[in-house]
Amino acid sequence: MVAKIKSGKSLIGALNYNERKVAKGTAKLIAAVRYSKDMDKLNFHDKLLRLTDLAAGNERTKTNTVHISLNFPNGERLSDDRLQQITQDYMIGIGFDGQPYLVYRHEDAGHPHIHIVTTNIKSDGERISLHYLGQNQSEKARKEIEVKYQLTKAEDQKLQKPDMKAGVKAADYGQEETKRSITNILGYVVRTYKFTSLPELNAVLQQYHIAADQGSKDSRMYARSGLMYWMLDSKGNKIGVPIKASSIYGKPTLKALEERFKLNATLRKPFKKNLIKVLDEMLKHPLTAQQLQKQLWAKGVQIILRRNEEGRLYGVTFIDKNNKAVFNGSDLGKTYSANQLATKLLPEPKQNRQTQTDDWSPTATDHGQSIRSQLLDVLFEAEQQDLAALNKFKRKKRKGLNL
Incomplete structure (x- = not known):
């Protein structure tokens, strides 16, 4: 107590x-x-x-x-x-x-x-x-x-710090108090994943049915660099009441996250080369989007494809689950940007177009087992490296991170 x-x-x-x-x-x-x-x-x-x-x-x-x-x-x-x-x-x-x-x-x-x-x-x-x-x-x-x-x-015990060693599960609206669920998920994701932008963070959070929201560009919240966190339903829609970033343990505000972005840009570098190697090997042969997603998943990499209403691919994010590193396609090089990737992917067969999804995942059973395995497999050695780098980064700044 x-x-x-x-x-x-x-x-x-x-x-x-x-x-x-x-x-x-x-x-x-x-x-x-x-x-x-x-x-x-x-x-x-x-x-x-x-x-x-x-x-x-x-x-x-x-x-x-x-x-x-x-x-x-x-x-x-x-x-x-x-x-x-x-x-x-x-x-x-x-x-x-x-x-x-x-x-x-x-x-x-x-x-x-x-x-x-x-x-x-x-x-x-x-x-x-x-x-x-x-x-x-x-x-x-x-x-x-x-x-x-x-x-x-x-x-x-560490005061008010959520227990992350056992991993976390995706938020389920109504099954647990909203703020507690968001706090646990954010604590785990911010601590273990290496993301360098809010969209990259959201790419991870959305796997846990959570989203960070700055508000519309003409809103007061956006102008003041505010940030809210929402729960998402099974279709990715916002649900319930949003929680202010400043009221969450660790205060994952936009200002604090921007400091984290700078640190993560360095921490994720060692994993970039291997991810490119995996992608190059797979892109040697023509693949549909779903085939690419399935093959990458087998290698521990999740690819998230974002399309507009017309179906045009405009964004791609890679999540290296093994190393907890997140990369926007263009960060890996022009070859892996959304525009270039769209020219390499084969169209889906007609029978699959009805069910095609941009964010492919395995069957519910396999996906659940995989998520549990990933969350239990927290790389303690990698975390120690993160903390060491974080301490070094703190010394260079007058203000330390509050995450």
Whole structure:
């Protein structure tokens, strides 16, 4: 368990933060301690006035808001009752056992966590000191709770970081909380794949039913270099509510990704020559688009062909699954650009034209087994090289990457 304590001057701001999550359906109130009404009968003003009435008892203290989050690793699923017990023990441990407080369970991130909203002003107007609260009382309480409830120790988990070692599966809208699913997939893809542009990143993300979106070129989001992430349905259409890049763990914003693009341009270079060799060998003989896709897949390479409404090929992306490297066709050379490739591909037989798809994949069974194999086969040696290169790149920049 990891505890984070934030103090501030706005009780209404802390309460609003959690209530907005409740309104969106990504959080719920699971406890209202030392309130005169039952939890389900409290309205917004009831929740706020209980805290502000106490805060008004000490007008000299401006910092009267305490907003705490207790974070648990992926896989540690706790019932509401157990979370209430943990919260009670924690509040006693930090000296807030006599205070009213609200507990919200959040389901909007890549890890389970709760938020606690309270005030440090007691009923007699005395202020509870927040000095070294996190370092002293909170740490002691946290360790005792971990032992009592057999929780994963904070030292054994990375704060709020999704578990990528087991790989990830494609998003399935409605089966898992949207933000959590997007966070897990993004964390895995950004960490393991070497892409140098947003279209290349999307070529990978779309295999997991996720898409990064800048908005239309005349939109305010595009003008401000904003970025949103969507879930996609089985046909590639956007579905549900988009998630802001800045609200996702690691903050995969466009600015941060652009720094990653520069690094990946160097990291993917060693794999370019071999990919060209594989392509040259296959293009020696005339092939249809589907034949080329099937043969490349057998070599661990996925080719994504993009066509306009008239059927003209205008874009091609190669994903080297073995080395997690992504290349736009023209990056490999003019020979492999969409225009040149279109002149080499044979037309599909008439009986296949009805079912022809630009993004070919094996049968559902084979595809599922292949994806699982690829995700479990995270190349630890390649990741170590990535991290070493990333550290070297950081030293050259005043700002480090936040991915």
